[in-house]
Amino acid sequence: MKAWSWDRYGPPDVLALKDVDEPGIARDEVLVRVRAAAVNPYDWRHMRADPKLVRLSIGLRRPKPGLVLGADLAGVVERVGDEVTAFRPGDEVFGEVRLGSFAEAVAVPQDRLAVKPAGLGFEQAASVSMAAHTALQGLRDEGRLTAGQRVLVNGASGGIGTFAVQLAKALGAEVTGVCSTRNIELVRSLGADDVVDYGREDFTERAGRYDLLMDIVGDRSLAKLRRPLTSRGTLVIVGGIASGRGRLLGPAAQVLRGKLAAPFVRQRIVTVGWKPNSADLRFLAELMEKERIAPVLDRTYPFAEIPEALRYVERGHARGKVAITV
Numbered sequence: 001m002k003a004w005s006w007d008r009y010g011p012p013d014v015l016a017l018k019d020v021d022e023p024g025i026a027r028d029e030v031l032v033r034v035r036a037a038a039v040n041p042y043d044w045r046h047m048r049a050d051p052k053l054v055r056l057s058i059g060l061r062r063p064k065p066g067l068v069l070g071a072d073l074a075g076v077v078e079r080v081g082d083e084v085t086a087f088r089p090g091d092e093v094f095g096e097v098r099l100g101s102f103a104e105a106v107a108v109p110q111d112r113l114a115v116k117p118a119g120l121g122f123e124q125a126a127s128v129s130m131a132a133h134t135a136l137q138g139l140r141d142e143g144r145l146t147a148g149q150r151v152l153v154n155g156a157s158g159g160i161g162t163f164a165v166q167l168a169k170a171l172g173a174e175v176t177g178v179c180s181t182r183n184i185e186l187v188r189s190l191g192a193d194d195v196v197d198y199g200r201e202d203f204t205e206r207a208g209r210y211d212l213l214m215d216i217v218g219d220r221s222l223a224k225l226r227r228p229l230t231s232r233g234t235l236v237i238v239g240g241i242a243s244g245r246g247r248l249l250g251p252a253a254q255v256l257r258g259k260l261a262a263p264f265v266r267q268r269i270v271t272v273g274w275k276p277n278s279a280d281l282r283f284l285a286e287l288m289e290k291e292r293i294a295p296v297l298d299r300t301y302p303f304a305e306i307p308e309a310l311r312y313v314e315r316g317h318a319r320g321k322v323a324i325t326v
């Protein structure tokens, strides 16, 4: 089968389309014929080993041999392991692997998949897992969002942000999204009650207004991010679209600062480390079936143009998700 692999860290030019053996499956895994994948900042961070911390998990000097890039996917089940009870060959599924979705087939643990909603295309379904899990777990689990709360999402027009705005609305919040001028209409169309144009207004000046602030951008100090919160509000630290390139820790530095500061402030500071799982995928599928949320697709690239898709996402200005047709 064809798969996108890389044998040194660097820009998208290091990627090569290779002929490799189809993966075998463990007893709890499913072989999925990939119909679509999606791109996340996670992918270029692994491709470049940026932050350098990535090297600890996939290879100190170079990527371990045989690794295939890509996490999010949607496709058709081809074979199942002995212990797999949830899926059968022919099922249309979506979900995520740690690495390996930029390929014609991939082995996926059954607890990282769910059945694809019938009305959803493969490209849309592939765009869900990493971004929507992060948004959901940040708002509902770490953020403990309850209906009626006022929520601000910084980075509302990106992969995670477009899900966060819709999920916060679906969970009953009053939502403010922060984005640039060109994305105001998009963020409003997702249900935001209010929009802050980051080119015209600094949301950190809105002192004491929000019960929960989800920061996906990572370009402000914790002191500034806490300012728009009520005295008992919650800061949810998700990521760093605009932070930490070329550093040892990258966006993890903000996460670390948050963890260190949390015991000393009255507001809650929490961090998100998304955990893909079937239960949350089913919850998201149900919301999509009821048309409460929908993936926002910016662009779709063919499988042969994955390096181009990565180049685009790396610039940090995607509007929603970027999908790959396999």
Ligand SMILES: NC(=O)c1ccc[n+]([C@@H]2O[C@H](COP(=O)([O-])OP(=O)(O)OC[C@H]3O[C@@H](n4cnc5c(N)ncnc54)[C@H](OP(=O)(O)O)[C@@H]3O)[C@@H](O)[C@H]2O)c1
Pocket: 040, 041, 042, 130, 131, 134, 154, 155, 156, 157, 158, 159, 160, 161, 178, 179, 180, 181, 182, 183, 198, 216, 217, 219, 237, 238, 239, 240, 241, 242, 251, 272, 273, 274, 313, 316, 317, 318, 319, 320
């Ligand atoms: N904690 C976790 O579990 C977890 C999981 C997954 C990802 N992450 C991290 O989360 C971050 C975001 O991921 P993503 O998929 O949402 O990224 P993304 O889709 O690449 O984000 C791009 C969006 O960010 C917006 N943006 C850029 N600069 C901004 C600014 N200063 N203020 C407001 N918006 C700005 C862009 O809008 P404009 O073009 O209008 O500027 C664009 O729409 C990444 O750093 C990723 O590594 C964390």
